[in-house]
Amino acid sequence: MGSVEVLKNIFWVGAVDWNIRHFHGFTYSTHRGTTYNAYLIVDKKTALVDSVYAPFAGEMIEKIMEIVDPSEIDYVVANHVETDHSGAISEVLKLTPKAKLVGTARCRDGLQKHYFGDWDFQVVKTGDRIDLGKRSLSFLEAPMLHWPDSMFTYIEEDALLLPNDAFGQHLATSKRFDDEVDEEVLMEEAAKYYANILWPFSKLVVKKIEEVQKLGLKINIIAPSHGIIWRNNPMKIVESYLKWAKGESEAKVLVVYDTMWGSTEKMARSIVEGISSQGLEAILLRLPFSDRGDIIKELLGARGVIVGSSTINNSVIPTLSPLLEEFEGLKPVNKVAAAFGSYGWGGGAVKTIEETFEKAGMKIVAPALTLKWVPDRNELQRCVEFGREFAEKVVET
Ligand SMILES: Cc1cc2nc3c(=O)[nH]c(=O)nc-3n(C[C@H](O)[C@H](O)[C@H](O)COP(=O)(O)O)c2cc1C
Ligand SMILES: [Fe+2]
Ligand SMILES: [Fe+2]
Numbered sequence: 001m002g003s004v005e006v007l008k009n010i011f012w013v014g015a016v017d018w019n020i021r022h023f024h025g026f027t028y029s030t031h032r033g034t035t036y037n038a039y040l041i042v043d044k045k046t047a048l049v050d051s052v053y054a055p056f057a058g059e060m061i062e063k064i065m066e067i068v069d070p071s072e073i074d075y076v077v078a079n080h081v082e083t084d085h086s087g088a089i090s091e092v093l094k095l096t097p098k099a100k101l102v103g104t105a106r107c108r109d110g111l112q113k114h115y116f117g118d119w120d121f122q123v124v125k126t127g128d129r130i131d132l133g134k135r136s137l138s139f140l141e142a143p144m145l146h147w148p149d150s151m152f153t154y155i156e157e158d159a160l161l162l163p164n165d166a167f168g169q170h171l172a173t174s175k176r177f178d179d180e181v182d183e184e185v186l187m188e189e190a191a192k193y194y195a196n197i198l199w200p201f202s203k204l205v206v207k208k209i210e211e212v213q214k215l216g217l218k219i220n221i222i223a224p225s226h227g228i229i230w231r232n233n234p235m236k237i238v239e240s241y242l243k244w245a246k247g248e249s250e251a252k253v254l255v256v257y258d259t260m261w262g263s264t265e266k267m268a269r270s271i272v273e274g275i276s277s278q279g280l281e282a283i284l285l286r287l288p289f290s291d292r293g294d295i296i297k298e299l300l301g302a303r304g305v306i307v308g309s310s311t312i313n314n315s316v317i318p319t320l321s322p323l324l325e326e327f328e329g330l331k332p333v334n335k336v337a338a339a340f341g342s343y344g345w346g347g348g349a350v351k352t353i354e355e356t357f358e359k360a361g362m363k364i365v366a367p368a369l370t371l372k373w374v375p376d377r378n379e380l381q382r383c384v385e386f387g388r389e390f391a392e393k394v395v396e397t
Contacts, residue, residue, distance in 0.1 A: 003063040004176045006223060006231075007158055009042045013063040014225075015056035018172045023084075028196050029293045032189060033172025036084055037225045039162060040064055041155070044133025047075040048099075049153050049162050050225050054087030061091065070095035075122075075130060077137065078103040079164035081110030081149045085225055090115050102130070104141055106149035124151070140215075142166065142208055144201045159220035166205075167237050168226030169193050179232035186228060190237060192297035193226070194244050199300065199330045202245035209242060247334030249303045251394050252281040253387075256295055257308035258288070258317040263342035263374050264310045270380045271306060271340065271369075274387020280304075280394060282387075287319040295323060299332060304394040305362065306387075307353045308340040314348035316341075324353065327360040336397050337362040338390055340369040340383070365393040 004012040014037035023030045036052035038060055046068055052060045064070050073096040078086055081103075089111070093099065100122045103111070108121045124130075124139045140152040146165040153162040169189035175181050198205060212219070222230040222237065230237050253275045259265040268284060275282040283298050299305055307324070309316040316324065339353035350368035357364050369386045371379050 001174060003040070003066055006039065006176070006221070006229060007160065010155075010158070010160070011040045011042070011063070011067055012037060012176055012223075012229070013040045013048070013060055013067070014038045015052045015059045016172050016174070017053065017056065020172075023170060028170075029291045030170040032170065032185070034170040034226050035172060037223065037227075037229075039223060040067060041132060041135060041137075042068055043135050045074040045131070046072050047077060047130070047132060047137060048073055048092065049077040049137070050079055050085045050164060051076070051088040051092055053084045054091075057088035057091040060088055061095065071097060073099045074132075075099060075137070076101050077153055078107050078111060079151050079153055079162065079225070080147060081107050081114060082147060082165075083114065085164060086111060086114065090117060093117070093119060104149050104151050106143075107151070110147070110149045140212070144204050145208060146197060146201075154217060156217075159218040161217070161219050161222045161234075162225075163222060164225045165197065166208075166224060167222050167230065167241070168224035169228065171227040173228065176229055177232065178228050178230045178236075181228055187240070188297070189227065190240065191244070191300055192293060194241065195296045195300035195330075196293050199244070199296075199332065202247070202333065205241055205245040209238060244300055247332070249301050249334065250281075251304075252283065252302045253304035253306060253391065253394055254295070254298045254302040255282055255284045255306045255308070256290075256320075256323065257284075257286055257341075258310075258319045259286070259308075259342075260310055260312065260317065263371070264308050264340070266375050266380060267340055267342060267369070267371065267383045268308050270375075270383035271308075271387035271390070274384040274389075275391045277384070278388055278391035278395070280391045287323060292323055292326065296326060296330065299335070303334065303397060304336050304390060306338050306340065306390060309349040309353065310341050311343040311347050311349040314346060315352045316349045320353075324356040327356055327362065331361050333361065334397070335362045336365045336390075336393055338364060338366040338368065338386075340386065342371050342373065342375065344373060365397075366390055
């Protein structure tokens with residue numbers, strides 16, 4: 001697959017990683033692969049914005065060579081230190097003797113600590129501008145979106161925003177633009193990406209979007225560094241980010257659980273029955289069958305979450321622990337929660353779950369439902385009631 005012209009003389013020269021199924025080590029599943037997007041702007045001066053993960057350096061350089069001799073590149077902009085966008089920089093810089101490497105001061109320090117290179121670095125900060133000829137590059141620091149070093153590059157002449165990780169999606173496709181792919185798939189991957197990568201920085205997301213609005217930056221195209229380019233409706237993803245960051249979600253309920261001998265599962269199914277009897281959608285996912293990254297995505301869209309586990313050694317089944325830890329790290333806002341589970345003697349699982357909810361800032365709206373051993377018919381009816389009452393709380397919230 002060759003380069004793709006995004007606008008006249010602005011080329012996508014990135015790489016599609018069709019096979020990657022785990023990102024950030026094994027912390028995030030990428031069922032649909034990903035792309036590393038780099039952009040070449042050819043003008044009186046030529047700039048490369050971002051690069052790709054190191055194994056794809058050759059692919060990117062080939063694409064650049066179809067368009068210009070790399071030795072003509074004047075600027076290599078590093079919006080972000082992380083390896084998926086900077087891995088090929090060392091290779092590129094070998095071919096670009098006159099190029100300055102451009103990024104924030106933290107980016108300079110971070111690249112030095114990753115690659116130990118002695119490069120000609122130009123530090124930029126918010127408001128700085130580099131003229132290329134017909135076009136110019138402006139910079140907007142965006143700390144923690146995704147790392148402290150992150151920044152956005154903006155091309156005013158085209159109202160084109162190159163925000164690196166922000167607004168991205170892990171989606172490998174031969175298509176490059178939002179109007180060319182299935183919208184549902186696209187938004188699903190965008191939501192999963194937000195939930196798993198940007199959720200803890202939601203306050204900064206809102207602030208950054210408001211800053212962009214205040215600066216009056218016109219935006220016609222958003223070209224992130226993963227996935228497709230938003231050219232048809234760039235505001236769709238901006239509005240979705242605002243919604244997710246503010247914790248706006250649908251009145252539906254995510255029920256996550258694990259079980260050893262099936263009692264907690266019986267409870268879970270009856271709880272789901274109670275929720276749906278109120279007309280609310282319930283999503284029932286069992287660990288370890290469901291993937292943690294997918295569960296986190298479902299959590300983003302659901303106002304209510306119910307977690308169930310039977311008790312093992314006074315606590316939860318360990319398959320649930322990584323998810324509970326992630327709740328604490330993500331601190332999802334505006335979520336109502338409750339716990340349930342079967343136990344044999346002293347119990348303890350629901351206490352662990354409720355402690356997690358508290359640490360994560362999730363509001364417990366119902367006392368935990370615990371049942372001894374195998375639930376009988378009456379007890380299952382109590383589970384249905386539990387689900388029904390929880391659904392009412394979700395609607396009220
Ligand atoms: C390995 C193991 C450890 C357990 N540890 C505890 C415990 O510490 N406290 C307790 O109340 N029940 C304990 N139980 C009992 C289970 O919680 C009980 O069998 C429960 O009904 C299982 O529900 P499930 O079928 O949903 O897994 C343990 C059971 C197993 C198999
Ligand atoms: Fe990143
Ligand atoms: Fe990234």
